[in-house]
Amino acid sequence: MKRRAFLSGAALAVTGHAIGAEQSVVTPASGTINEKPRNTPVVQTVDVCVLGGSCTGVFAAVRAAQTGAKVAIIEKQNAFGGVATSGLVAIWHRLEDRKKKETIIGGLTKTMIDRLTKLNACNTKGFGRSYNLNTEELKIELDKLAGDHNITPYLHTYYASPLIENGKIQAVFIENKNGRQAIRAKVFIDATGDGDLSKDMGIPFAIRKGLQPPTTCSNIQGLPGNIQQLMRKHGKEFGLVKDNGWGTRIPGTKDVSMCALTHVFNTDASDAKQLTAAEIEGRRQVRAYMDIARKYGGKNNTPALLDLGSYIGIRETRSFTANYTLTEQDILSCKRFPDAIANGSYHIDVHDPKTGKFKFKEPRGAFYQIPLSTMVSNKADNVVMAGRMISTDRSAFGAIRVMVNLNQVGEAAGVTAALAVSGKKAVSKVDSAAVRKQLSKLGAVII
Numbered sequence: 001m002k003r004r005a006f007l008s009g010a011a012l013a014v015t016g017h018a019i020g021a022e023q024s025v026v027t028p029a030s031g032t033i034n035e036k037p038r039n040t041p042v043v044q045t046v047d048v049c050v051l052g053g054s055c056t057g058v059f060a061a062v063r064a065a066q067t068g069a070k071v072a073i074i075e076k077q078n079a080f081g082g083v084a085t086s087g088l089v090a091i092w093h094r095l096e097d098r099k100k101k102e103t104i105i106g107g108l109t110k111t112m113i114d115r116l117t118k119l120n121a122c123n124t125k126g127f128g129r130s131y132n133l134n135t136e137e138l139k140i141e142l143d144k145l146a147g148d149h150n151i152t153p154y155l156h157t158y159y160a161s162p163l164i165e166n167g168k169i170q171a172v173f174i175e176n177k178n179g180r181q182a183i184r185a186k187v188f189i190d191a192t193g194d195g196d197l198s199k200d201m202g203i204p205f206a207i208r209k210g211l212q213p214p215t216t217c218s219n220i221q222g223l224p225g226n227i228q229q230l231m232r233k234h235g236k237e238f239g240l241v242k243d244n245g246w247g248t249r250i251p252g253t254k255d256v257s258m259c260a261l262t263h264v265f266n267t268d269a270s271d272a273k274q275l276t277a278a279e280i281e282g283r284r285q286v287r288a289y290m291d292i293a294r295k296y297g298g299k300n301n302t303p304a305l306l307d308l309g310s311y312i313g314i315r316e317t318r319s320f321t322a323n324y325t326l327t328e329q330d331i332l333s334c335k336r337f338p339d340a341i342a343n344g345s346y347h348i349d350v351h352d353p354k355t356g357k358f359k360f361k362e363p364r365g366a367f368y369q370i371p372l373s374t375m376v377s378n379k380a381d382n383v384v385m386a387g388r389m390i391s392t393d394r395s396a397f398g399a400i401r402v403m404v405n406l407n408q409v410g411e412a413a414g415v416t417a418a419l420a421v422s423g424k425k426a427v428s429k430v431d432s433a434a435v436r437k438q439l440s441k442l443g444a445v446i447i
């Protein structure tokens with residue numbers, strides 16, 4: 001389904017953020033405390049430990065397990081799915097190339113679409129079109145998928161820090177209701193979106209000036225069809241700046257829409273203080289457009305706010321430098337890579353950091369590719385990066401960031417991690433031909 005533009009116009013100015021690894025330095029307001037050393041229980045030893053349980057992370061875990069690894073996955077929310085579920089973002093883009101001739105994406109994305117379709121939880125307008133998902137059903141399917149593959153899940157569990165010895169991560173410290181614990185693994189997959197583990201490992205990263213701003217998403221029943229116009233006309237009265245947004249219908253419902261109608265500008269969501277402020281501002285914005293709908297939506301209009309994302313939808317934070325950095329030119333020219341592990345046809349889509357306007361650039365060929373070398377670094381022997389933090393320039397990021405692309409990145413991360421374990425190799429030394437072969441065997445479209 002195509003996105004509908006809801007709003008247009010100018011918005012708050014963005015100050016931008018410094019480039020480099022110096023951000024998120026905590027300035028002590030009340031001195032420091034020297035914590036006592038402690039013995040931390042090791043709750044599990046596995047081959048592969050995945051941090052972050054979006055579809056990227058779960059698909060990584062499944063592919064690692066199918067390639068012979070013992071796997072654990074850690075997720076700070078109460079459910080798997082990341083932005084798709086806890087953030088309410090309900091659209092997966094097409095699985096076909098831009099000319100609508102060839103299917104270029106298969107694997108676990110297709111598996112999940114098939115499973116959800118059987119539950120009336122996934123709609124599409126046909127070949128070459130996007131998919132609308134009921135992401136509550138997706139949560140349950142992801143539980144089942146992980147369970148079917150004997151993966152140990154840790155929900156409500158936060159990755160806190162690594163134990164690094166001899167230049168390798170030996171274990172990660174996690175925090176949950178049981179307190180602080182450790183998980184030992186041979187290889188770790190960083191699927192935290194923000195690259196929390198990769199940062200701690202010292203893989204170089206940047207926080208680009210003018211990050212794509214985050215959005216608090218909502219599910220609303222009975223929202224007036226002309227809400228964009230109403231917001232444009234009355235937004236100022238309710239403290240909204242001019243902005244751009246979109247929404248889509250939830251499958252299986254008559255009048256429930258998932259709404260991404262605003263942005264929270266000036267936010268680096270990898271900084272705890274800014275993230276807190278953004279959560280509160282994002283919810284305030286939802287209240288503002290609900291109030292507009294209630295006041296100006298017409299007599300018969302009774303909109304009901306059904307859901308807010310469990311957390312604000314974060315588009316962009318840290319961007320890491322791996323062995324190869326994918327560029328705008330690679331996307332636009334649809335460059336082929338010998339180590340390609342994913343194919344994509346979604347265009348470059350950058351949300352302007354000042355106006356929220358969607359800036360599109362269209363690739364010139366049928367599809368582009370994402371190489372494995374954007375996910376591994378010679379600086380980190382036992383970490384594979386999977387998700388929106390992989391190595392790209394700003395523009396290429398605008399294309400690869402969508403879920404049908406990152407799902408494939410997750411699958412490739414799982415296979416790479418498992419092959420690194422079985423071959424006793426650094427992740428950057430794993431033969432990409434072997435990764436491609438195994439992905440293909442498992443049902444991915446490898447070209």
Ligand SMILES: Cc1cc2nc3c(=O)[nH]c(=O)nc-3n(C[C@H](O)[C@H](O)[C@H](O)COP(=O)(O)OP(=O)(O)OC[C@H]3O[C@@H](n4cnc5c(N)ncnc54)[C@H](O)[C@@H]3O)c2cc1C
Nearest residue numbers: 052054056076082083091159192193313314387388402403
């Ligand atoms: C508002 C919005 C609208 C979008 N619209 C679309 C769209 O229509 N279609 C589309 O395909 N894409 C869309 N995108 C882009 C896409 O959703 C994201 O780029 C993608 O989901 C990122 O996937 P990820 O796996 O890298 O990160 P995430 O989905 O953010 O997953 C990271 C996971 O790691 C967990 N985590 C993070 N830190 C820790 C920690 N320290 N310990 C434990 N767990 C941790 C998080 O809870 C989360 O589950 C949108 C994004 C936003 C924000």
